Amino acid sequence: MEVALIAITRYLRGEGTPEELLEHAGRVCYRSQGRGDPGAFLRARIREGHESLIEHASATFEISGISRACSHQLVRHRLASYSQESQRYVSMASPEWVIPPAISADPEALAIWEQFAANVQQAYQMLRARGIRKEDARFVLPNATATRIVVTMNFRELLHVFRLRISPEAQWEIRELCVRMLELIYPHAPNVFGELREELMSRYPAFFGLE
Numbered sequence: 001m002e003v004a005l006i007a008i009t010r011y012l013r014g015e016g017t018p019e020e021l022l023e024h025a026g027r028v029c030y031r032s033q034g035r036g037d038p039g040a041f042l043r044a045r046i047r048e049g050h051e052s053l054i055e056h057a058s059a060t061f062e063i064s065g066i067s068r069a070c071s072h073q074l075v076r077h078r079l080a081s082y083s084q085e086s087q088r089y090v091s092m093a094s095p096e097w098v099i100p101p102a103i104s105a106d107p108e109a110l111a112i113w114e115q116f117a118a119n120v121q122q123a124y125q126m127l128r129a130r131g132i133r134k135e136d137a138r139f140v141l142p143n144a145t146a147t148r149i150v151v152t153m154n155f156r157e158l159l160h161v162f163r164l165r166i167s168p169e170a171q172w173e174i175r176e177l178c179v180r181m182l183e184l185i186y187p188h189a190p191n192v193f194g195e196l197r198e199e200l201m202s203r204y205p206a207f208f209g210l211e
Contacts, residue, residue, distance in 0.1 A: 001063070001064075001065045001066055001098075001173075001176065001177065001180070002063070002064045002065050003061055003062075003063050003177065003180040003181060003184065004061065004062045004063075004184075005059060005060070005061055005181075005184040005185060005188075006060050006061065006062050006150075007059065007060035007152075008057070008058075008059045008060070008185075008188055009021060009056070009057040009058050009059070011024070017188070017189075018057035018155070018188060018189055019038070019039070019042060019057075019189050019191055019192065020038070021056055021057055022042055022053055022054050022056055022057055022155070022189075022192070023038050023041055023042055025053045025056045026041060026042065026045050026050070026053040027041070029050075029053065038191075039190070039191035042054075042191040042192060043191050043194075043195065046159075046192065046195070047195075051156045051159065052156070054154070054155040054156045054159070054192055055154045055155065055156045055157075056154070057154065057155045057189070057192075058152055058153060058154040058155065059152070059153065059155070059158065059185050059188075060150060060151065060152040061150070061151045061152075061181055061184070062148070062149075062150050063148065063149050063150075063151060063177065064146070064147075064148040064149075065096065065098065065146050065148075066098060066146065066147060066149070066173060066177060067097075067098035067143055067144050067145065067146060067147070067173060068141075068142075068143050068144075068145050068146075068147050069098075069143035069144070069171075069173070070098070070171070070173040070174050070177060071084060071147050071149055072143075073165075073171065073174045074149070074151065074174060074177070077153070077157060077160070077161050079153065079154065079156075079157040080151055080152060080153040080157060081151070081152040081153075082149060082150070082151055082152075083149065083150040084147060084148070084149040084150075085147050085148040085149065087134065087135070087138040087141065087145075088134060088135040088138070089134065090134070091128075091134060092124055092134070092137070092138060092141055092145065093121070093124060093125050093128060094121070095120075095121065095124075095141065095145050095146065096145075096146035097117055097144045097145065097146060098144050098145075098146050098173065099113060099144065100172070100173075101172070116142075117144075120140055120141065120142060123140045124137050124138075124140050124141065127140070155185075155189060155192050155193075158181070158182075158185060158193075159192070159193070159196060161178060161181075162178055162181075162182050162193075162196060162200070163196065165177075165178040166178050166179055166182065166200050166204065166207060167204070168204070175207060176207075179207055179208060182196075182197055182200075183208075
């Protein structure tokens with residue numbers, strides 16, 4: 001899995017940071033002026049549940065090496081924009097796979113998986129050799145097929161996704177994905193994401209590699 005932060009909202013005043021924009025939007029609501037630490041204002045509004053103001057900033061991530069099973073979970077979050085690698089147009093003759101740790105750690109289970117994967121690859125190639133279009137040959141591909149996707153979400157939706165997916169109840173792959181996304185966005189907006197990050201690291205240190 002590879003995750004990169006490739007774009008983030010730039011404010012056209014001050015130092016151009018996304019948090020400056022969010023503070024400005026929030027202060028318009030209250031017709032107030034900044035006094036001291038600007039981060040305190042944002043943190044207070046988020047604690048109060050006044051999160052609409054953080055919708056004014058967004059981030060874009062490029063993600064590769066996740067399974068279609070994971071991407072199907074990700075795109076269920078509707079307040080976002082997605083551009084995903086198309087199996088209609090990209091050849092899957094030599095696909096990459098995402099193998100669950102429970103399978104890769106079990107030699108017998110891994111042998112079963114490898115036989116299945118070889119059969120899938122052979123079936124795809126044979127269908128293509130018979131002139132079957134990629135959009136139809138792809139029907140033999142499993143959820144384990146690796147994919148690439150570009151994702152844009154506003155900061156409020158990112159908070160929602162992190163709260164939901166960085167938990168023991170979440171599937172391991174999307175949990176790892178969201179931890180990586182949080183770690184990438186946090187330095188750019190610590191007053192938006194910092195308190196949630198601290199809470200999650202305290203509750204689930206293993207998710208962040210702290211155990």
